[in-house]
Amino acid sequence: MYQNFIKVTLDTITAFIVLILLSPIFIIISLVQALSNKGNVFFTQIRPGKHEKPFKLIKFKTMTDKTNHDGELLPDQKRLTKLGMFLRKTSLDELPQLVNVFKGDMSFVGPRPLLVEYLPLYSKEQRVRHSIKPGITGWAQVNGRNAISWEEKFKLDSWYVKHKSFLLDLKILVLTFLKIIQSKDVNKKNTATTTKFKGNNL
Numbered sequence: 141m142y143q144n145f146i147k148v149t150l151d152t153i154t155a156f157i158v159l160i161l162l163s164p165i166f167i168i169i170s171l172v173q174a175l176s177n178k179g180n181v182f183f184t185q186i187r188p189g190k191h192e193k194p195f196k197l198i199k200f201k202t203m204t205d206k207t208n209h210d211g212e213l214l215p216d217q218k219r220l221t222k223l224g225m226f227l228r229k230t231s232l233d234e235l236p237q238l239v240n241v242f243k244g245d246m247s248f249v250g251p252r253p254l255l256v257e258y259l260p261l262y263s264k265e266q267r268v269r270h271s272i273k274p275g276i277t278g279w280a281q282v283n284g285r286n287a288i289s290w291e292e293k294f295k296l297d298s299w300y301v302k303h304k305s306f307l308l309d310l311k312i313l314v315l316t317f318l319k320i321i322q323s324k325d326v327n328k329k330n331t332a333t334t335t336k337f338k339g340n341n342l
Contacts, residue, residue: 142306143272151248155241166235169200169227176223177201182236187253190273195245197253198236200227231320237276249309250275251297254337261339262294269297272304279308282315286334 159166173181183201186194202224206214213219220228227233240246246253253274262269279300280293300308 143304146306147247147309148244151241152244154248155238159238159242162235162238165232169232169235172223173200176221177204180205186256187274188256188259188270189245189253190270192259192270194256195240195253197245198239200224200233200236202227202233234276241276245273247273247275249277249312251278251300252281258337261337263340265298266294266340268301269294272301277312277316279312282312282319285319290337291340 170181180201183199183203185197187197189195202221203216203219204221206219208214224233237246241248250273251269278297280288280296283296284292
């Protein structure tokens with residue numbers, strides 16, 4: 141009842157209200173992004189959602205598209221902009237995902253939507269994370285975020301799927317707010333992005 145109706149309704153209504161309330165911030169960031177990134181405001185990428193159904197994830201762009209002499213993208217750390225660093229530190233880069241929540245692609249709370257290329261690499265237990273909608277934040281994010289291993293993240297995701305409830309979601313949202321204020325566990329030391337998942341045997 142909660143997962144299939146109450147949570148969906150709360151997500152849609154809350155996303156609509158928050159989008160309206162935060163629209164000034166949304167507009168300001170978009171304008172600054174357009175000026176500093178030559179018009180490139182958003183980062184979009186196809187991610188697997190509930191039952192592995194693909195959807196287009198939306199975030200504010202935090203890295204440039206600078207390449208080397210061979211036309212290959214420079215390392216993430218060299219492409220991460222100062223504004224992008226601020227957006228990540230404050231989690232404001234995730235703000236456009238409110239649109240994903242309103243559309244029904246995502247929920248406020250759930251396992252984070254990862255790359256499509258990871259799908260063949262999951263174990264049966266890890267694949268459970270796709271039995272529900274992905275979230276802007278989740279149990280793994282408030283228990284280490286990018287500072288813990290992939291195996292730990294997936295265990296936390298599986299635990300959430302099995303124990304999901306309104307009170308747990310409320311707890312995760314409160315802890316997420318505290319994490320944002322403290323700017324904790326954004327990325328591992330000396331990295332601009334988290335390392336890629338390469339499978340359970342690597």
